[in-house]
Amino acid sequence: MSATAHAPAHGPGPDVTKRDFLKLVAGASAAVGAGAIAWPLIDSMNPSKDVLALSELEVDLSPVPLGSGIIVSWRGQPVFVRHRTETEIKEAQAVPLSELRDPATDAERVKAGHEQWLITSAICTHLGCIPGGIKPTQPRGEFGGWFCPCHGSQYDTAARIRKGPAPRNLPLVPYAFETDTKIKIG
Amino acid sequence: MVGLFHSDIKNPVLRWIDTRLPILTMVQKEYGVFPTPKNFNYFWAFGGLAMVTLLIMIATGVVLAMAYTPNTTMAFDSVERIMRDVNYGWLLRYAHENGASMFFIVVYVHMFRGLYYGSYKNPRELLWILGVAIFLVMMATAFMGYVLPWGQMSFWAATVITNLFSAIPVVGEPIVQWLWGGFSVGNPTLNRFFSLHYLLPFVLFALVFLHVAALHITGSNNPLGIEPKGPQDTLPFHPYYTVKDSVAICVYFIVFALLVFFFPNYLGHADNYIPANPLLTPPHIVPDWYFLPYYAILRAVPSKLGGVALMFGAVLILFVVPWLDTSKVRSAKFRPIYRVFFWVLVISCVVLGVVGSQQPVGIWVPLGQVATAYYFFHFLLLMPVLGKLERTLPLPESISHAVLGGGPLPNGVAAKPMEKA
Amino acid sequence: MRTLRPTLIGAALLGAALLGAVVTAAPARAQEETEPSVNWSFSGLFGTFDRAAAQRGFQIYNQVCSNCHSLRQAYYRDLIGIGLSAQQVKDLAASKRFPALTEDGQPTDRPGLPSDHFRDPFPNELAARAANGGGLPPDLSVIVKAREGGPDYVYGILTGFIDAPAGFKLMPGLNYNKYFPGHQIAMPQPLRDATVTYIDGTSNALDQEARDVVTFLTYIANPELEERHRMGVKVVLFLLFLTGLSYAVKRKLWANVHH
Numbered sequence: 001m002s003a004t005a006h007a008p009a010h011g012p013g014p015d016v017t018k019r020d021f022l023k024l025v026a027g028a029s030a031a032v033g034a035g036a037i038a039w040p041l042i043d044s045m046n047p048s049k050d051v052l053a054l055s056e057l058e059v060d061l062s063p064v065p066l067g068s069g070i071i072v073s074w075r076g077q078p079v080f081v082r083h084r085t086e087t088e089i090k091e092a093q094a095v096p097l098s099e100l101r102d103p104a105t106d107a108e109r110v111k112a113g114h115e116q117w118l119i120t121s122a123i124c125t126h127l128g129c130i131p132g133g134i135k136p137t138q139p140r141g142e143f144g145g146w147f148c149p150c151h152g153s154q155y156d157t158a159a160r161i162r163k164g165p166a167p168r169n170l171p172l173v174p175y176a177f178e179t180d181t182k183i184k185i186g
Numbered sequence: 187m188v189g190l191f192h193s194d195i196k197n198p199v200l201r202w203i204d205t206r207l208p209i210l211t212m213v214q215k216e217y218g219v220f221p222t223p224k225n226f227n228y229f230w231a232f233g234g235l236a237m238v239t240l241l242i243m244i245a246t247g248v249v250l251a252m253a254y255t256p257n258t259t260m261a262f263d264s265v266e267r268i269m270r271d272v273n274y275g276w277l278l279r280y281a282h283e284n285g286a287s288m289f290f291i292v293v294y295v296h297m298f299r300g301l302y303y304g305s306y307k308n309p310r311e312l313l314w315i316l317g318v319a320i321f322l323v324m325m326a327t328a329f330m331g332y333v334l335p336w337g338q339m340s341f342w343a344a345t346v347i348t349n350l351f352s353a354i355p356v357v358g359e360p361i362v363q364w365l366w367g368g369f370s371v372g373n374p375t376l377n378r379f380f381s382l383h384y385l386l387p388f389v390l391f392a393l394v395f396l397h398v399a400a401l402h403i404t405g406s407n408n409p410l411g412i413e414p415k416g417p418q419d420t421l422p423f424h425p426y427y428t429v430k431d432s433v434a435i436c437v438y439f440i441v442f443a444l445l446v447f448f449f450p451n452y453l454g455h456a457d458n459y460i461p462a463n464p465l466l467t468p469p470h471i472v473p474d475w476y477f478l479p480y481y482a483i484l485r486a487v488p489s490k491l492g493g494v495a496l497m498f499g500a501v502l503i504l505f506v507v508p509w510l511d512t513s514k515v516r517s518a519k520f521r522p523i524y525r526v527f528f529w530v531l532v533i534s535c536v537v538l539g540v541v542g543s544q545q546p547v548g549i550w551v552p553l554g555q556v557a558t559a560y561y562f563f564h565f566l567l568l569m570p571v572l573g574k575l576e577r578t579l580p581l582p583e584s585i586s587h588a589v590l591g592g593g594p595l596p597n598g599v600a601a602k603p604m605e606k607a
Numbered sequence: 608m609r610t611l612r613p614t615l616i617g618a619a620l621l622g623a624a625l626l627g628a629v630v631t632a633a634p635a636r637a638q639e640e641t642e643p644s645v646n647w648s649f650s651g652l653f654g655t656f657d658r659a660a661a662q663r664g665f666q667i668y669n670q671v672c673s674n675c676h677s678l679r680q681a682y683y684r685d686l687i688g689i690g691l692s693a694q695q696v697k698d699l700a701a702s703k704r705f706p707a708l709t710e711d712g713q714p715t716d717r718p719g720l721p722s723d724h725f726r727d728p729f730p731n732e733l734a735a736r737a738a739n740g741g742g743l744p745p746d747l748s749v750i751v752k753a754r755e756g757g758p759d760y761v762y763g764i765l766t767g768f769i770d771a772p773a774g775f776k777l778m779p780g781l782n783y784n785k786y787f788p789g790h791q792i793a794m795p796q797p798l799r800d801a802t803v804t805y806i807d808g809t810s811n812a813l814d815q816e817a818r819d820v821v822t823f824l825t826y827i828a829n830p831e832l833e834e835r836h837r838m839g840v841k842v843v844l845f846l847l848f849l850t851g852l853s854y855a856v857k858r859k860l861w862a863n864v865h866h
Contacts, residue, residue, distance in 0.1 A: 080666070
């Protein structure tokens with residue numbers, strides 16, 4: 001480089017090596033700094049504190065009629081709360097795991113002692129629509145659970161995927177029974 | 187010219203791009219080997235610092251806009267929500283707020299550097315004019331941004347500044363109502379200011395592009411104000427000035443960080459943390475510090491139209507500086523008298539700033555008037571007259587000649603004698 | 608060196624000029640007695656909030672200030688930041704009632720949640736004015752940022768109530784405060800010695816009470832302050848390191864260039 005050309009008197013060898021090392025360290029540090037600047041810009045688009053603070057939701061189950069259900073909004077996402085009939089529970093329990101695309105027993109999808117309550121995300125695992133079937137008046141598909149109007153995914157009475165393009169069961173959401181008629185989601 | 191570009195780039199993919207759109211060659215030419223006078227001092231880093239600041243302002247501004255609500259009933263709260271709930275929102279907001287101040291500090295230094303070293307003179311007149319245009323757009327952008335938090339200062343700044351236009355005879359009133367979208371500053375005003383505040387930085391960006399393009403035609407001025415006479419007077423921009431500018435950027439970031447992290451509200455006004463109240467004007471309203479000199483000029487004459495005209499004149503006069511200054515010598519280094527008056531101008535601008543921050547009573551009134559008078563005297567009379575009369579110091583033969591102390595040129599560096607600048 | 612000296616002088620002059628302009632740009636304060644300067648735990652580059660003081664300050668806000676002053680930008684969950692447990696915050700929020708609707712759309716109320724903003728003492732501005740002789744008690748969320756002088760000023764107001772000097776004409780319904788601009792303030796003296804009783808046994812003299820509530824209000828106005836200070840120290844140290852490094856690279860690079 002021109003620096004060495006200008007100064008034949010200096011020993012160029014060690015000088016250049018030292019400079020290259022310095023350049024490397026400085027360049028790496030500058031890259032770290034640039035990353036540190038970029039992170040706040042990116043992270044500011046993640047859910048903010050007020051959104052995260054709304055992560056708990058209490059639901060009163062007493063008004064939900066047998067055989068029907070409600071959709072509640074938790075963190076802006078819809079959640080199914082379904083009051084299953086005896087027949088629906090029996091159907092769900094009777095399905096052999098080998099028939100399932102995403103195997104899970106009915107017991108794994110409800111709380112013991114509260115089998116009549118099925119609480120899952122209401123978002124179809126295919127492309128995010130809300131399947132119909134929470135009310136008995138809506139089409140529930142061949143398996144008596146849910147039928148997604150967008151691309152025809154069908155779920156059974158334990159909200160497990162049985163037919164159609166969706167890859168997985170309707171996801172479970174974290175919840176706990178506070179009393180027999182009251183749950184807290186989140 | 188039609189046809190593929192003959193690229194020297196080795197990498198086949200980059201070469202494929204470069205032959206079709208020679209941006210890589212352009213970057214190499216304009217920022218790699220670009221011959222740059224070798225005698226810059228650190229004042230020449232401020233253009234780059236301004237560019238860095240513009241990028242920071244656009245980056246933080248875009249994400250802030252994602253969380254801000256331009257509605258009079260929600261704007262103040264949405265800014266508080268940014269400060270409290272959005273991840274790193276406080277950092278982005280304080281950086282954006284103080285970034286405006288940093289932008290003006292950097293640009294003012296950049297402008298005074300241009301004035302001191304005669305960077306506006308032939309052939310760099312258009313470069314200077316584009317710079318003044320950038321300054322104007324910057325002021326408009328800063329003002330509209332200041333309105334967005336919708337605090338007391340936002341509201342009353344918007345009211346006062348828009349009312350400046352009511353000084354225009356006959357059409358003043360309709361213009362002001364058009365600016366407001368109503369009969370006072372209100373929701374339509376806030377909405378359009380938000381829209382324009384988002385738009386203008388990109389106009390700014392385009393102007394900066396032209397400013398830099400013009401710079402790369404004429405080449406940079408330098409502290410001696412004489413043109414480089416050959417390769418011995420210049421260095422490739424990279425790595426010499428990329429590295430030197432990096433040092434300046436680091437120091438600049440330290441100052442910026444100290445403001446943002448430790449004194450984030452120091453340059454702001456407490457009143458802007460009070461939500462806007464259209465029924466109550468704060469007892470002491472002043473613009474942000476970077477507008478204070480103009481505010482002082484506005485108040486220097488006891489006439490509405492006169493004050494407004496003077497204030498706009500103070501900025502517009504900068505457009506014709508290249509023709510007001512009649513001196514053939516660029517750098518004040520070789521202009522012993524102008525150099526003194528340059529500092530008088532700096533002082534009078536600072537005095538105007540101080541006067542602008544004070545209530546217009548007592549000594550501040552005549553002081554503001556004297557400083558205003560000097561400001562216009564400097565540009566309108568001193569520059570044309572002094573340029574003709576002043577006996578300038580002898581210019582060095584060349585940049586490298588001056589650098590080496592005027593002694594005999596060493597072998598290898600020496601060049602043929604060159605014609606005078 | 609020959610070119611460095613004028614550069615440095617120029618830089619110094621220009622820097623001084625700009626700094627001077629910036630410093631004096633702060634608007635002139637009204638010609639009042641200046642409030643005392645308090646040594647706060649949160650000031651300085653490494654300042655943090657005194658948790659115990661902030662909690663006592665919350666007790667004062669909760670028992671005294673909140674009767675008239677809202678804190679509407681703050682959330683109950685913000686109290687976790689001054690050392691309250693999640694359960695304490697939950698219980699506290701639940702003790703406040705918020706307007707709500709019944710299933711059939713009738714107005715009712717519900718217990719508060721940690722995610723709720725602090726409840727306003729009045730349903731609207733008119734009600735607030737009516738209850739305060741026409742005056743509107745300001746929201747305190749950012750009060751220390753919204754007044755020149757910040758925490759010192761708020762402390763000054765709280766401790767500045769004295770009898771009006773002889774000959775001072777006090778308007779009816781107003782109170783004399785030596786630090787308030789114009790001295791006539793609508794708010795009656797809110798804190799005196801022993802206005803509250805601290806469970807931690809701290810002195811409840813007026814001075815202590817005022818310090819505590821100002822610490823709390825400063826936290827509410829700047830909940831990010833500690834994170835900001837911590838991050839700032841790291842950022843500045845990193846930048847100093849980077850400056851040194853880039854300067855070393857620059858020195859090496861330019862060592863053989865005559866400039």
